[in-house]
Amino acid sequence: MAKEEIKYTEKGIRLSIETCIENGERLLMDAQMLEFSEPPATAIALIIIAQEEFAKAFLMTLVLKGIMKWNKYLWRATRDHRCKHLLVMIMDYINPDFDEFMKRIKEDLSWVDGILPPNVADALNIFRHEKLGRWESRNRSKSEPMEYDASAKKVGNGKIDKYKQRQLYVDVKKDGSVLPHTVATQNEMEKERERAERLCFLAKSLIHDEKETYYEYKTVEEAFSVLFSNFPGE
Numbered sequence: 001m002a003k004e005e006i007k008y009t010e011k012g013i014r015l016s017i018e019t020c021i022e023n024g025e026r027l028l029m030d031a032q033m034l035e036f037s038e039p040p041a042t043a044i045a046l047i048i049i050a051q052e053e054f055a056k057a058f059l060m061t062l063v064l065k066g067i068m069k070w071n072k073y074l075w076r077a078t079r080d081h082r083c084k085h086l087l088v089m090i091m092d093y094i095n096p097d098f099d100e101f102m103k104r105i106k107e108d109l110s111w112v113d114g115i116l117p118p119n120v121a122d123a124l125n126i127f128r129h130e131k132l133g134r135w136e137s138r139n140r141s142k143s144e145p146m147e148y149d150a151s152a153k154k155v156g157n158g159k160i161d162k163y164k165q166r167q168l169y170v171d172v173k174k175d176g177s178v179l180p181h182t183v184a185t186q187n188e189m190e191k192e193r194e195r196a197e198r199l200c201f202l203a204k205s206l207i208h209d210e211k212e213t214y215y216e217y218k219t220v221e222e223a224f225s226v227l228f229s230n231f232p233g234e
Contacts, residue, residue: 024053041167055087122152
């Protein structure tokens with residue numbers, strides 16, 4: 001066993017998955033109480049946190065299915081907001097909204113079997129190499145940065161987390177003045193809530209082994225399996 005691996009039980013992982021899903025649902029209920037606030041800043045922050053809980057459940061479900069081995073780096077990923085938002089991008093691809101689903105049918109956009117679209121592939125690559133990979137090899141050179149899809153790179157650099165934080169806190173600049181920020185709108189709140197509900201449904205389906213419902217899941221699972229086949233290294 002690699003020294004980074006952690007002893008765990010299937011029962012413990014399953015309980016953690018179920019608890020994350022339950023907490024995510026609770027956060028969505030709390031957000032619903034605030035959805036008509038103007039602006040719905042606190043509501044959207046709670047919704048994004050709920051998405052993070054569903055992302056944690058997704059990650060641990062991959063462990064439960066034997067796709068990855070539980071270790072200190074995956075544990076750290078459950079506590080890293082940027083990692084969770086990258087996982088949200090991947091989950092969003094597996095269970096897309098209605099418009100995206102219809103677009104794929106109309107344009108026959110399942111991409112090529114076994115190939116992920118660039119933003120999803122790079123969300124996974126950033127998660128594996130730029131996040132967990134750098135944690136594993138702390139002295140890894142940063143002189144040759146990889147070229148990643150712009151949307152995945154922004155999420156990996158903290159775009160969603162910064163947006164969430166700005167809904168909750170007042171940013172003060174060095175000169176003592178308030179830093180202006182974009183205020184959440186009702187449309188944005190509704191969009192993120194709908195996304196969170198899809199993520200919740202996906203997390204529940206996977207824990208009950210209903211992966212056949214999602215055509216793209218197999219490709220994602222295989223990608224995780226390949227990228228994490230030798231992780232962490234001895």
